[in-house]
Amino acid sequence: MASVEVRRYRDDDAEAVKEIFTMGISEHIPSSFMHILKQPPTQMVLMCVFCALMTSSKSFLFPILAVTLLLAGARQFVVYIFNKYIDTSLKQDLKDISETYMQKKDSCFWVAEVDGRVVGMVACLPNDNVPACLELKRMSVRRSHRGMGVAKALCRTVADFTRDRGYAAVVLYTSVVQTDAQKLYEHMGYEKRREFVLPELAAKITNFTLFEYRLDLQKDGSSD
Numbered sequence: 001m002a003s004v005e006v007r008r009y010r011d012d013d014a015e016a017v018k019e020i021f022t023m024g025i026s027e028h029i030p031s032s033f034m035h036i037l038k039q040p041p042t043q044m045v046l047m048c049v050f051c052a053l054m055t056s057s058k059s060f061l062f063p064i065l066a067v068t069l070l071l072a073g074a075r076q077f078v079v080y081i082f083n084k085y086i087d088t089s090l091k092q093d094l095k096d097i098s099e100t101y102m103q104k105k106d107s108c109f110w111v112a113e114v115d116g117r118v119v120g121m122v123a124c125l126p127n128d129n130v131p132a133c134l135e136l137k138r139m140s141v142r143r144s145h146r147g148m149g150v151a152k153a154l155c156r157t158v159a160d161f162t163r164d165r166g167y168a169a170v171v172l173y174t175s176v177v178q179t180d181a182q183k184l185y186e187h188m189g190y191e192k193r194r195e196f197v198l199p200e201l202a203a204k205i206t207n208f209t210l211f212e213y214r215l216d217l218q219k220d221g222s223s224d
Contacts, residue, residue: 009109016118024140031177119145122154136172
């Protein structure tokens with residue numbers, strides 16, 4: 001198995017980082033769409049539309065077509081939301097990674113290399129809402145290199161960085177649809193502390209939940 005090297009971000013990593021981030025976020029579109037379909041409000045709307053059209057049109061085909069169009073529209077809406085998030089992120093902290101992460105106190109951005117190719121990324125920075133912690137952000141690994149210990153190496157790097165700077169813990173936020181990420185963090189010793197729904201109306205309707213995880217760091221480093 002090829003060895004994984006984690007190093008600090010350089011400006012010539014920018015395109016690879018943006019590609020990994022975009023691909024990683026886009027992977028969650030199908031699972032997010034399925035999450036929406038499983039919600040009672042969604043099922044109720046689809047059932048009501050089907051029954052109403054079935055009753056009024058006396059046709060079986062028309063309500064099926066209408067529901068199909070609604071589903072297609074819902075999926076396009078999910079795609080739009082994710083693309084908007086990607087675009088916003090690329091215009092904010094990922095626009096100038098050096099300025100956002102490398103030049104500020106207690107912040108850093110790392111990439112993971114395998115055979116000289118950038119295959120993963122992670123960042124951390126102070127969290128204003130949890131002053132005693134650093135927040136792990138932007139964790140992503142190329143699909144082709146998962147299961148090789150890349151994500152674990154990145155997690156350990158953030159934990160070591162946080163401990164070395166005297167912080168008590170690492171916190172992170174992940175969504176209800178990112179089940180693989182949840183399993184990884186729990187395996188690395190993170191504990192789920194709370195869950196909450198995003199304040200946006202669409203998130204409330206679809207019950208799109210975020211989880212807060214925390215890794216408490218022991219001074220002797222045994223937590224890693």
